[in-house]
Amino acid sequence: MKDLQNQTKQNQILDALQTLLEDKTIQNISVSEIAQAAGIGKGSIYYYFPSKDSIVDALVERSYEKPLETAKKLARQTSISPFTRMALIFQACRNSSSAFRSQEDSAQSDAKDEAFIRQKYMKHLISEMKPVLTDIIQQGIEEGQIHFDHPAALAEIVLIVLTVKLDNSLVPSEPEETEETIRGLISLLEKGTGNPVGSLNFLMI
Amino acid sequence: MKDLQNQTKQNQILDALQTLLEDKTIQNISVSEIAQAAGIGKGSIYYYFPSKDSIVDALVERSYEKPLETAKKLARQTSISPFTRMALIFQACRNSSSAFRSQEDSAQSDAKDEAFIRQKYMKHLISEMKPVLTDIIQQGIEEGQIHFDHPAALAEIVLIVLTVKLDNSLVPSEPEETEETIRGLISLLEKGTGNPVGSLNFLMI
DNA sequence: TAATCGATTCGACCAATGGTCGAAAATAAA
DNA sequence: TTTATTTTCGACCATTGGTCGAATCGATTA
Numbered sequence: 001m002k003d004l005q006n007q008t009k010q011n012q013i014l015d016a017l018q019t020l021l022e023d024k025t026i027q028n029i030s031v032s033e034i035a036q037a038a039g040i041g042k043g044s045i046y047y048y049f050p051s052k053d054s055i056v057d058a059l060v061e062r063s064y065e066k067p068l069e070t071a072k073k074l075a076r077q078t079s080i081s082p083f084t085r086m087a088l089i090f091q092a093c094r095n096s097s098s099a100f101r102s103q104e105d106s107a108q109s110d111a112k113d114e115a116f117i118r119q120k121y122m123k124h125l126i127s128e129m130k131p132v133l134t135d136i137i138q139q140g141i142e143e144g145q146i147h148f149d150h151p152a153a154l155a156e157i158v159l160i161v162l163t164v165k166l167d168n169s170l171v172p173s174e175p176e177e178t179e180e181t182i183r184g185l186i187s188l189l190e191k192g193t194g195n196p197v198g199s200l201n202f203l204m205i
Numbered sequence: 206m207k208d209l210q211n212q213t214k215q216n217q218i219l220d221a222l223q224t225l226l227e228d229k230t231i232q233n234i235s236v237s238e239i240a241q242a243a244g245i246g247k248g249s250i251y252y253y254f255p256s257k258d259s260i261v262d263a264l265v266e267r268s269y270e271k272p273l274e275t276a277k278k279l280a281r282q283t284s285i286s287p288f289t290r291m292a293l294i295f296q297a298c299r300n301s302s303s304a305f306r307s308q309e310d311s312a313q314s315d316a317k318d319e320a321f322i323r324q325k326y327m328k329h330l331i332s333e334m335k336p337v338l339t340d341i342i343q344q345g346i347e348e349g350q351i352h353f354d355h356p357a358a359l360a361e362i363v364l365i366v367l368t369v370k371l372d373n374s375l376v377p378s379e380p381e382e383t384e385e386t387i388r389g390l391i392s393l394l395e396k397g398t399g400n401p402v403g404s405l406n407f408l409m410i
Numbered sequence: 411t412a413a414t415c416g417a418t419t420c421g422a423c424c425a426a427t428g429g430t431c432g433a434a435a436a437t438a439a440a
Numbered sequence: 441t442t443t444a445t446t447t448t449c450g451a452c453c454a455t456t457g458g459t460c461g462a463a464t465c466g467a468t469t470a
Contacts, residue, residue: 009447031428041449043430052428119324119375126376148396153389160369160376161362170324171331171365184358188397191353214418236457246420248459257457 010048013038014059026056026117060120067095068128075132082140083200089133090203093162096125118170122163130155140193147194154192161185179204215253218243219264231261231322265325272300273333280337287345288405294338295408298367301330323375327368335360345398352399359397366390384409 016038020029031052035042049055071092075085133155140146148154162185164170165178173181186200221243225234236257240247254260276297280290338360345351353359367390369375370383378386391405 030426032426035449042428043449043451044447046429047447047449123375123377148392150385150389150392153386154393156370156376156386157362157366157390157393160366164365164369165361170327171361172328180355181358181361184355185362187353187355188359188362188393191397191399192393194396235455237455240420247457248420248422249418251458252418252420255458 006048009040010058011062013040013045013048013055014062017055017059018063021059056117057120060117060124064096064121064124064128067092068125071095072128072132075136078139082136082143082145083202085136086133086140087203087205089129089136089159090162091205092129093125093159093166094205096121096166118167122167125163126156126159129159133159145195148192158185158189211253214245215263216267218245218250218253218260219267222260222264223268226264261322262325265322265329269301269326269329269333272297273330276300277333277337280341283344287341287348287350288407290341291338291345292408292410294334294341294364295367296410297334298330298364298371299410301326301371323372327372330368331361331364334364338364350400353397363390363394 013034017029017034020033020037031045032042034055035045038045045055049058071088075088075092077085130152134152137146137148137151137154141148141151161181165173165181168178182204186203187197189195189203190197190200218239222234222239225238225242236250237247239260240250243250250260254263276293279285280293280297282290335357339357342351342353342356342360346353346356366386370378370386373383387409391408392402394400394408395402395405
């Protein structure tokens with residue numbers, strides 16, 4: 001009963017932070033504020049979390065858990081064609097990237113401090129997805145649909161580019177430019193894996 | 206004379222921060238500390254910089270200025286072959302990435318707060334290098350050595366992968382894995398730009 | 411030299427923060 | 441009921457980034 005109780009209380013705190021995060025950046029949210037929003041005393045926060053950072057950590061993990069898990073499950077269906085599964089990965093990256101996006105800040109919001117959350121996010125996503133995507137590519141190689149000698153490296157490259165570009169905080173650019181880069185990635189992928197031009201267009205969604 | 210004076214004083218402060226940064230993380234360095242290390246009063250810091258963050262910004266910029274500038278100059282020599290110029294870019298990325306690397310921290314250093322410096326770094330490097338690399342690729346296309354339809358996208362992809370992997374904080378991995386990814390990138394590049402396998406190996410250094 | 415004026419320096423000071431603590435309240439065990 | 445344990449709380453602490461007005465400096469002018 002202890003664990004369960006803790007779980008719900010922690011989630012209560014996480015909910016509060018998530019709500020606050022909708023219109024302020026982390027650095028502008030104090031622990032007292034979180035406590036207030038969660039309807040508990042500030043001291044209690046530290047009964048459930050060792051530090052402010054750890055709360056953020058927990059929220060990031062909680063947020064990514066669900067969509068990532070389902071994406072992983074889907075992408076693991078080896079009965080589906082490798083490229084279709086790859087499309088699922090692309091989708092997951094797109095979804096994840098928008099999950100944490102905050103609205104236009106009225107104040108001269110830094111967005112720079114939020115960078116650290118996104119970074120966590122990217123790290124998590126890449127490390128979780130890399131083995132899955134590697135497997136997919138491996139399957140494609142075995143089935144003769146992909147010709148490439150470095151499956152793991154290819155997986156990592158694709159994930160890095162996708163994540164960085166879709167996140168849009170590390171290399172900020174207009175939506176069109178982002179699309180253009182992804183188009184380039186797909187084109188590179190086609191030629192690099194020995195597939196005809198345009199055959200992977202469906203990855204664009 | 207005013208500007209010059211300011212310049213040197215600012216550099217003095219930057220030097221202090223850089224030294225401090227050798228064995229502490231930014232978040233553990235207070236403005237007073239910087240002032241003390243710089244041998245001036247805390248108030249004076251705010252005469253030259255509007256905020257603590259801006260000091261970090263300035264340091265990042267100063268650090269990257271020199272190596273980036275020389276790399277850009279070299280890479281602009283259109284008389285040199287595109288691939289050789291590309292190798293210069295690769296070099297610059299390698300150099301830059303090690304510039305800010307701090308030694309093993311004795312304490313339970315966060316490395317997480319340093320992430321934000323590196324992020325700035327990457328941002329800067331990519332935005333500075335992208336046009337240069339795009340030009341190089343363009344030249345390669347015109348000279349018939351590169352066959353690819355999205356020069357800017359390709360430039361961005363290469364820079365993102367290089368920067369992220371060489372930085373090694375966003376997707377931490379062993380040196381061998383980093384090398385393997387870069388090898389994969391090169392292989393992808395070869396096939397994607399219509400060049401024979403192994404022809405771009407020299408990019409590995 | 412004396413007077414004046416802006417540029418520069420400084421550290422006491424402020425509000426706010428993350429985190430601690432011990433005492434109270436609630437809950438479970440006896 | 442009594443005892444033991446878990447949970448809650450907000451006053452409190454040390455420290456931080458940043459402000460402010462007074463003091464000092466340096467050059468310019470008369």
